[in-house]
Amino acid sequence: MMRFDPFREIEELTQRMDRAFGSSGGTQGARLAPPVDVHEDGQGLELTLDLPGVSPDSIQIEAENQTLSVQAERRYERTDGRTAHRVERAYGTLSRTFSVPAKYDLTKVEADFDHGTLTIRVPRSEAAQKRSINVRTAGQLTSSRTVDSDNADNVSNKEVAHAG
Known part of the structure; x- marks a missing residue:
């Protein structure tokens, strides 16, 4: 189904370390990997990503060379005269990249965004039917x-x- 991404675990570990030691938690420059569910059936793949607090305008989906990339931005709004006593929610760039097997047609990808959940459908290619x-x-x-x-x-x- 989906290929193993050895850098995914390193990215998750880096994010945990950053949150634990405060090096990028709550900052605009943080790079985050949103959680994803991947399902497969006879019609194709369905990827569901959690993107809470993201504006639909900031979502970018690119498909090229059997790779599907999703990127979005969750911005932290700073207001003058307002003091932040605690900022625990993560802000910055949310990004995931998936290697998609050739049996799926990346020219026919469909995406829906509803209540902070992005659902991407990648149909099987005609040759794989x-x-x-x-x-x-x-x-x-x-x-x-x-x-x-x-x-x-x-x-x-x-x-x-x-x-x-």
């Missing part, structure tokens, strides 16, 4: 096989016609 293939023996149709391009070993055989 299940299809029925007619098999002929000595020029005559004998059967039809359904082939799932995901798993070429997963072939079901059903008798369609037998001339003979």
Whole structure:
């Protein structure tokens, strides 16, 4: 499904360390990785990201070379004459990058943003869809096989016609 990203764990550890020692917590320059759920079905992939407090105008989604990138900005509004006694919520750039297998069509990505939740749908490519293939023996149709391009070993055989 999704490829392992070794830098993701390092990024999460860096964020935890920054929050623990206060080096970037609450600052505008923080780079954050929003939590994501990834689901797959016969139609394609669905990625759901939590982006609370983000304006829809700040969301950027890019798809290129089997890579899907999501970036958004959550800004901290400073007001003159107002003292912040505690700022624990994270502000800055929210960013995630996903390696998407070639069986998905990044030219047909759809995205919806509702109540701080971004849902991205990536459909299966036409070439990766299940299809029925007619098999002929000595020029005559004998059967039809359904082939799932995901798993070429997963072939079901059903008798369609037998001339003979």
